[in-house]
Amino acid sequence: MLRRLSVTMTATATFCLLCSSLTIAASKKPQPPDKFPPNPLEITTPDPLLPRSPKDKQPLTPQERQKLEAALDDLNQQAAAKLQAGDKITAFDIWNRELRLRRFLGSLAEVQALSRVGTVAWNQNESQQVQYITQRLQAIQKEAQSQKTTDLQLLQALGLAYLEVRSPKEAVEVYTQVLAAVRQRKDSAAEVDTLKTIGELHLGWFDYASAASTYEQLRAFASSRGERLNEIAYLQQLAYIYEQTKQPEQSLKIRNQLAEVYQQENNLIQLSTLKQAIGSDYESLARKNPSLLQEAFKNYQEAYTTAWQLEQYVRAGEALQKLIALYRSQGQVEEALQASQILLQAQERAANLYGLMNAYDQIGQIHLERKDYPQARVAFQKGLEIAQQLNYDELYFNEQIQKLSK
Template sequence: MLRRLIVIVTAAILSSNSLTLAADSQKPKPPDQFPPNPLEITTPDPLLPRLPKDKQPLTLEEQQNLEPALDALNREAAAKLQGGDQVTAFEIWNRELRLRRFLGSLAEVQALSRVGAIAWNQNNGDEVKYITQRLQAIQKQAESQKKTAQVDLELWRSLGQAYQNVRSSKEALEAYNQVLLVVRQQKDTVALVEILKTIGELDLSWFDYPKAAPVYEELLGLATSQGDAVNEVTYLQRLAYIYEQTKQPQQSLNVLNKLVEIYVSENNLTGIPELKLAIAANYESLAKKDPNLLLEAFKNYQEAYTTAWQLNEYVRAGDALQKLIALYHSQGQIDEALQVSQILVQTQEQSANFYGMMEAYDQIGQLYLERKDFPQALTAFKKGLELAQKLKHEEAYFNGQIEKISKAKL
């Protein structure tokens, strides 16, 4: 009886498994969620003169015969894209790219770079991914070869540019750093400057200011040693921007003061007011820890105003005066702030900046209010109202200020 029961149960289990297997076999298979990289398809292509066996490269003659056909594919793909058929265009380009590898790594990378730029501009994320994967494979191969052979600088430069075209900044910098290592060893100053400029610009484009700073410091040193005054100014300007973004006032001061020296030596005064404003702002920042540096801030704001006035740059002069007023006010020097405010009115009048004049009178009125000098405040706000009425702007504000003072006097 027990044996019979075991047989029945076993049969039921086997029957159940058979039904499950049958049901599974009838279920549709899920679609391939990750289609293969079209650049890795190995289907024989009629454009190939033969199937290379054992990875044997094509002969020079075979490569020369293949190249025009690939150029024709590129033109055909471009025409398809121009006609609005993006899908077919990239199918043709992918075929071209698969075949380009038979012309060598450099030719393939240059083609990947070209098509990668198009794919990025067309917002074709899949194609960008395929090209990036292929570039990574070529990079890996190049890294293994550099241990036994001389580094191919042109290939690494092309890899860097290709990665830039598909916006892979990390990989681009890895490629360019390979170039940098070699040109340092070769003591090739011209090539060193070029690759440093490329790396620096790439760092700046990705807002990586801490990495960009030493690159431009080195470029500055090279330009100074070579007497390259034009690029020296360019690198100083880049460094000034970098140190401003990274909130490093002392480093910024060093750079800005060098720029002032150069501009003064060249009698190029037009850039001085802006530099002096930046220098004063840095001293103001440093004065939070060392109050004695406030004198330098005052001095540079005043020099910014004086130079701008001499150059008839009244907008810049007004900016300097505004900074001075704010600094005097922060130190509780109301009389001095009022004196500079009166000069600001004249400066704005000189440049026919009526809106600026209106704001200056408002500022004067507020300063007089702090001193409880209501008559003077009232006069300032009334002048501000006259301008507001002409501009048809902020009339209600000035009327409100006048009304408040009138009530306070009562």
């Protein structure tokens, strides 16, 4: 009986609560859905700084234009002062007013102002303001594309403005139009500059495939004009791109071209580093085509001998490490041991104690592979002596020696 009474009371309470909720809900007016705040750059309220109503389509006279420009420059200074004083909200309110009025001075003047304020907004982490400016830039771009003639100066300003507000997709789109325009005008210098901008944009946003296409165009252009320094710079950029995208075949093609250039110019410093990279490309390709292993060995050897010749022992040591690892991966233990002895000399001449310690460890490991335990112990003992000098990794070497003692 008690249980039945409890259930009845609970049901009654729930019913009363439900009725009460419905009554409260019915008494409240429905709330309008949340709306995004309007873009302040699209406000059309008349402004006292304008000499006449915005509905009057007659262009400003030179005197009216000069007066408005001066007033807008003053607004820009006021906004900058407010920002400096820490009043960010008022600063951008003033800037937005300036930007609304800049459009009466023409699209170019407006875009240049949008670019300037966009830079400030980005640096101040004002994402909403950046969005307002980007939307206005897109509207100007759309209007410009509807015109019969191409306003190159406006397009270039738009591209720069998109860069300032970090809109790479729109920037590339605009600069592609700029590229078509300057090519039509046969303006070689502007074509190269535009291609560079597009290439940097692709690289900045890790679009390596598009970047490669752009730098291939730049390389071909430099090659056709005999601009050797520029061609080298573009080849270096392409080598980097293909390395990032793990395309050893393309990377190897570019690096071999660079190697020829360095050899012709007797640029041994760059050649040493490049030969090591070429060796890595061949090593990667050898996984599918083992016949290319010899090219990997050859380039690693050339890398370290060239560096040694230049007395760049750190670089020589890096190439030797690559060579030793390749020997060991192929079971060529004796060759790995011989290269390790040369590595010891390189590290000694470079005064690289850490490198020397690691070289003795490597030699000890190779002797273990050969089951030459006395020589392994000697190598680990020398490694321990250096570890004690460095106060580093002593425990590791002691453990290796203890294992051999057992």
